[in-house]
Amino acid sequence: MEKAILPDHWSQKKIWxxxxxxxxxxxRKTEISLPQDQLPYTxxxxxxxCSSRIDNRELLCGKLGVPKSLQTDIPDALIVLKAYQKWGNDCPPEIEGEWAFGIWDNNKKELFLARDLxxxxxxxxxxxxxxxxxxSSSVKALLALDEIPKIPNDAFIAGRLANHLxxxxxxxxxxxxALESGYSLTLKDRELIKRKHTTLRASTITGMSKPEDYxxxxxxxxxxxxxxRIKDQDRVGVTLSGGLDSGSVSALAATSLKDRGQRLSAYTSIPLFDTSLMTTDGRFGDERPYADATADFHSNIDMNYIDGKDxxxxxxxxxHLEIHDSPGYAVPNFFWIIAILEKARSHGIQTLLTGQGGNGSVSWTGSPIRMSIPTIWDRVMRKEISKTSALINLLKYAMPDFMIHLYRGRPATAHLPILIPAKSPINADFAxxxxLRGLYHTGxxxxxxxxxxxxIDKRLAIISPENQRPGNAWQESAFAFDMEILxxxxxxxxxxxxLGIPDTLYHDGKYDRLVIRQxxxxxxxxxVRLNQKRGRQAADSPYRLQQLHKEMESLLEAFQRSEIVSxxxxxxxxKSSLKVIxxxxxxVDIDLHCSILLRGIxxxxxxxxxENKI
Incomplete structure (x- = not known):
């Protein structure tokens, strides 16, 4: 296991x-630990x-009876251990921050694992x-053990090909x-017990009478x-797009770092090719003008443009496969994420900030029961909504409130999978x-x-708090590139x-995402702040794929010779999608063809x- 996950920058090790x-x-070599923080710690x-960053140290130390004189230097792992000693398996909700840990309790003869939400x-x-x-914190470590069989999970593979989660x-x-976010796992008497320890809930906000207070x-x-997330860090970076999420993270980080006399390195993915043909829907494919505007607004942001040509x-x-040992999602983004991480590592970045999770939290659009007629017209002109969607919104505009609330209050329905061969690279016989359809209907x-x-229901679906995959992926990337990614x-x-802010404060008929804009x-x-267009990542992917058509053809030939793939x-x-690209x-369906090809590849x-192993 050690050899499988031990790159040059990971050298300090201990086994109990x-x-x-x-x-x-x-x-990591760069980590300096106090003697009592050497892990495993008994x-x-x-x-x-344990791997942890605790955000409520002072409060937690107070509950645990840690003297104030020791609270600054006590390692996070020791705080987690003391929390377990006090609350046992009920300790996870008490610990705020980002953490995953395992504790062997010799009194109870049980192993307790937990990860944050x-x-x-x-x-x-x-x-x-x-x-x-x-x-382990890494699939790669588990795969290094001969005792663990290496068999593909066909249900997972089918879902990936058919674009189902x-x-x-x-x-x-x-x-x-993988242990889901917000869950714990107990191994006792060779039996596994899994339970959810923390649920994401809207805060109850009191004492705020005006929008400005919120x-x-x-x-x-x-x-x-x-x-x-940037406390005590000397070299901080951020992935900066043209939008509000990463833009606001960059602005707040730059403000704090400026007070400390430090600079912020920003990394922005830019296209190699003209994206106008790929952004006829009113979106923009080159985020440079907006990222530049954010950087120019703060005197301590250093811009780094990543075109991914190498x-x-x-x-x-x-x-991606080397780092994550899994076919992932959003394949067109792999190359520029790797390019950014390589550049950030070469700059010695210790902590890289992202704004990936903002859609359901800081930059929630709001969910008005109706849009105003000027807003509907404006969004149609910008090609943000279709004419059919515009017609539906016009009907809502004419409906009384109680009818819309009745419509919203009906039982929620779910998308049914559309297994149309022309829209998926999955082999129909394999499905x-x-x-595949039975798997979907059985949950x-x-x-x-x-x-x-x-x-709130919609926002929780977007945030998807139990979905461990984003956290797992960024953690594995952090391991591979020797930095924290937060x-x-x-x-x-x-x-x-x-979640606790009234939904009406997120929109005003003209602007959505109003809280973060204000x-x-x-x-x-x-x-940037008032822009209502959305950026499109990797918008020039079709052109990049065109340049790789020979390599793609060779891969498809190799796939044809492989029984397990074919x-x-x-x-x-x-092959049909590659021909179109x-x-x-x-x-008109170039995005679909790119998706089919890249998911299949x-x-x-x-x-x-x-191959030849199963």
Whole structure:
């Protein structure tokens, strides 16, 4: 396990053994730990391994009786251990921040694992009842063990090809599972007990009578979330797009760093090709003008433009599979994320901030029961909504409130999978063989409601607090590139406060996302703050893929020769999509063809790992 996950920058290691129990921890060369923070750490009958950043140290130390003179220097892992000693398996809700830990309790002869609700953390595990239980923060470490079978999870693979989200606990490997966010796992007497320890809830906000009060408190919560993640860091970076989420994170980080006499390195992905043909829907494909405006607004932001010319889309896929050991989602983004992380590492960045989780929290659009006629017209002209959607909104405008509330209050329905071969690279026989539709109806795939009873329901579906995949992915990237990767927009206290703000404050008929727009006054330029167009990441992907058509053809030929791939992927459909991309980049369905090709390529390359092994 150690060799599988030990790049050059991870060298400090320690292993604890007790009878048939073993715990190990590997840390970076750059980490400086106090003697009592060397992990695994044993105190009496308890031994802990932990990765953590605790945000409520002072409050928690007070509850745990830690003297004030020791609170500054006490390691996070020791605080977690003391919390377990006081509250046992009920300790996770008491701990705020980003953390994942495992504790062997020799008194109870049980292993207790837990991970936080929204952070970039993760725990993977394999359980063979009566024989072995193994856990790690990395799938790669588990795969290094000969005792763990390497078998592809066909249900997961099918879902990936058909663009359905599998159960959050599942991974691409049969028998290897991920612990969902906000859950704990107890192993006692060779039996596993999993339970949800924390639920995301809207804060109950009192004492605020004016919109300005909410805006002021929102900004305080947001600034706190950013500051907690850059505290004591000398070299801080941020992924900066042209939007409000990463723009606001950048603005708040730059403000705090300026007070400390420090600079902020910003990394912005830019296209290599003209994106006008790919952004006829009113969106923008080059985020540089908006990112520049944000950087110019703050004197201590250093811009770094990443065009990805040295990291092709295929390079991004290969690196993604190497780091994450799984075919992932949003494949067109792999290459520029890898390129940004490589550049940030070369700059010695210690903490890289993102704003990925903002849609359901800090930059919630609001969910008005109706749009005004000028707003409907404006959004049609900007091609943000279709004419059909405009007609529906005009009908809502004419309806009395009680009818709209009745419509909203009906039982929520979920999308049914559309298994049309022309829209998916999945082999139809494979889909039938594993009963893909049956898997969906029995609840294997995560169902996204089509209609929501309340705005809170919709926001929780967007935030998807139990979905461990974003946190796992960023944690694995952090391991690979020797830095912390943190997202203030997924801070639990901030998110719950945002959920508690009345929905009417998020929109006014002209602007959506009104809370963050108002809060960012004097922090972001109006060009960014009031912009209602959305950016489109990797908008020039079709052109990048055109340049790779020879390599893609070779891969499809290799897939054709592979039984494990050809039985699961419809290569005829993939070849058809590649032909369209190669010769007709102006095709109205070019996005669909890119999606088909890239999902198939990523999954096919993953499946080749198992050639002649199953």
């Amino acid at each position: 053994l007790h009878e048939n129990i073993a715990l190990g921890h590997i840390s 105190e009496g009958e308890y031994t802990i391994v 929204l952070g970039n953390t993760g725990i993977f595990y394999f359980h063979q009842p009566g024989s072995a239980f193994v856990f 599998s159960q959050f606990q599942d991974t691409a490997y049969s028998g290897i599972y 805006i002021e408190s929102f900004l305080e919560h947001y600034q706190r979330a950013v500051d907690l 990291v092709s889309i295929l390079d991004g896929i290969y690196r 039938d063989r594993i009963d 294997y795939f995560h169902k996204i409601p089509k209609k929501f009873n309340t705005p 997202d203030p927009t997924r801070d639990r206290k901030l998110t719950e406060f945002c 809060a960012m006054k004097n922090l972001l330029p109006d060009k 039985k699961r992927i419809d290569l005829t459909i993939m 190669t010769h007709h980049v102006d095709n 990523t999954t096919g390359l993953f499946l080749l790992r198992f």
